[in-house]
Amino acid sequence: MELDPVPETSEQQWNLDLPAVSCHSAIFTLVDNQLMLLLVERNEGPFRFQWELPGTALTTAEDLSATAMRASTPPLAPLPLAVNNPRQLGAYGGPARDPRHRSIAVIYWGVTHHTNINTGPSGPQLVPMSEWTSDGFRFAFDHQQIADDALIALKESLNSTSLATRLCASAFTISELQRVYEVVFNTEIAAGNFHRKVQSTPGFTTAVGNQNQEPKRRGRPAQRFEATNIVDVSPPFHFESSQER
């Protein structure tokens, strides 16, 4: 069994057979109590004027994750996108996914606070979930399936890890954290129990000194916390979306 992935054919055939590989990213964030996904509207080629996950061809000698993250940064953006924990969703390579040629897309997904995302009129846009899960929305290629899979991966990670802290600002309250879950799962959570669960999970948050210079609101002022390394929640949450799609 020869496992050299380069087939022994002529150079011309080699060209035709070799698939193109691209890396894409599915970046989620929260804006205004809505879950947003970073998407790009295609302006040429097949699926023109339809939306896709930001991606780029795999050409330079870097990790797949680095290529994917680079793709979600607009060309002239001053700072790279701060998604510090991209996770691989998988490779999508159905033989008919690109009408031009065989194509493999490797997808990474991640979350970040919306202030870390640079959007511009000609680059990636934040699209609310209510839009891209509606029937009229048009994804390019198989990116509808990919976005659905990424959303499932996001929910699984929120249930089993402290990833939700990365969707909050650098300092946040427990109820702001709770809002993350409520938005993503479209559900209501009993505040008292949520508070205990987070506080009783070691490493979920770190208390921050009482720099409580918030615009004063009603009610008892909340403690503020910071995100730390992502830890497992054990036993996990088991939130479920109430009515999806």
Added chain:
Amino acid sequence: MELDPVPETSEQQWNLDLPAVSCHSAIFTLVDNQLMLLLVERNEGPFRFQWELPGTALTTAEDLSATAMRASTPPLAPLPLAVNNPRQLGAYGGPARDPRHRSIAVIYWGVTHHTNINTGPSGPQLVPMSEWTSDGFRFAFDHQQIADDALIALKESLNSTSLATRLCASAFTISELQRVYEVVFNTEIAAGNFHRKVQSTPGFTTAVGNQNQEPKRRGRPAQRFEATNIVDVSPPFHFESSQER
């Protein structure tokens, strides 16, 4: 942003830049109370005489999973390998993973009963986990990492789904099913509790008519069951490996 994954360069450069894509499979099975992994010893190219997951270049217009499964079937085998639920582990594409050229490997993993696997002297071999997790064992490329990741994925699926039934023969007893978990996790399970958990999970098994023509052993004869569709176990098991590596 042009997202066409084919860069607009000359054909020669195109050759150099385009990575090679191969599909590999990590097939687990049980033989003699040992967890086995299907591996191939390389006999040419880099990493000669080292072991890799069976793989093949992506050349034909088929699903990635089909290519991966084809790679684990010996060339002249009469029947394809019966892994009816291959799951994608991920894509591995570090820039240095293949010393010859840029290379992307898409990995699928699965389980099956050992009688469904055809091995030959020149093809894939079943290697016990005790061997391939020992320090002296030599994997080709980054297949050590991939095998470790596949084992983690296997354990996660055993904990959260009824996949273990696919490692048993077509008819099996609850204690044979229990042995699957005990071998993979290298742990001991209280038989009574395991019995209840399996029986109380709808769809985990299907009772089979009392065709109880086994070689008679000591003790009360056990009921025999068949595998059905794979269902989620909720709440999941949480077995853990006692002393790994």
Added chain:
DNA sequence: GCAAAAGTGTTAGCATTACACCCATGT
């Protein structure tokens, strides 16, 4: 004082664990 948000206490329910115990069979 009252409303609102933060945080704590308390009870009931569910699922697992540990282990005792009975069942059915071969020797």
Added chain:
DNA sequence: ACATGGGTGTAATGCTAACACTTTTGC
């Protein structure tokens, strides 16, 4: 009879859901 493996009963434990209740603030 007895050992062996199959299967059920039961009490203790740990975690969560539900919700009452206290605390701390703005109005």
